[in-house]
Amino acid sequence: MRYLKWGFWAVIAITVFTFLSYNLPRHDIVRVVGTEVRRVDFGENSIFWAAPDVGTAAATSRDVRFINTVRANGKPLVFRNEDTGWGWPPYFKLDSSNLQAQAESLISTKADPVWVSVTRYGWRSNWLTIYPNAVGMKVVAGPDARIIPWVNIVILTLLLVLILVIRAMWRQFRERSIDPLIEDAGETWDDAEEGAKSWFDRLMGRKK
Known part of the structure; x- marks a missing residue:
């Protein structure tokens, strides 16, 4: 009975941790290297994609905005740029097109970098083909900038x-x-x- 009790609380703790890990905002300091719009066909991983942009119809495939970035250590990090609308998670993001334009204006080179703090939620997984969703960005002083x-x-x-x-x-x-x-x-x-x-x-x- 004791093991059953601890097993129950372990499942609860893992569920809460996973939920918070995916939905809470995080900050990545990166350099924007490009943007693109890609046609995405949704399958088993559709749960990890946001709803269609506000004002568009639901579909099994649609164009999705992406923001390509590079970390200070040279590793790439790709964000999707989708509206969250009034659904979950409650970021109330309705300006994905504006964010895309902002990202394009911040594209920089390795020789003359512009470091940006991207606020996002979600995970990046090559295996599941999922990307974190960027919800905001701002220019910071450098790759070591501290975001509280x-x-x-x-x-x-x-x-x-x-x-x-x-x-x-x-x-x-x-x-x-x-x-x-x-x-x-x-x-x-x-x-x-x-x-x-x-x-x-x-x-x-x-x-x-």
Whole structure:
């Protein structure tokens, strides 16, 4: 039973961590090297793509904007640039075309780099063919610029407070409602066991 309990909480923890890892905003400092629009046919990985741009119809394939970038260590990082609209996650992004134009204006070379902090959510996976979605960008002083994730700090703090409140409420509920029931059930069981033992002793005594 103990292993089952720990297994249950492990599954809950992994689920929450995965959910937050995908949906919380992150910041990547990169150099924009190009942009493109690519036709994408959606399949099993369609869950990792946003809804069509606001004002367009849903389809199994559509043109998707991409922003090609390079990290300071020379490794490429490709972002998709899709509206999130009023759906999930709640970034309310409706300006993917403007962001594409901004990215094009920030294209730079290795000899004369312009470093940009891209705010995004999601994962990059070559195997699943998924890309993080860029939701904003701003020019920074250099590749070592420090970005404080205030949004994540606020969200995680509120989440921690919520967990502590729920835990306190659960402990009060358990102490007031569940524990007395368990104690009463235990006493009832002990009384029944004692009664059965007395009956058995009397029965055995009569047989003697």
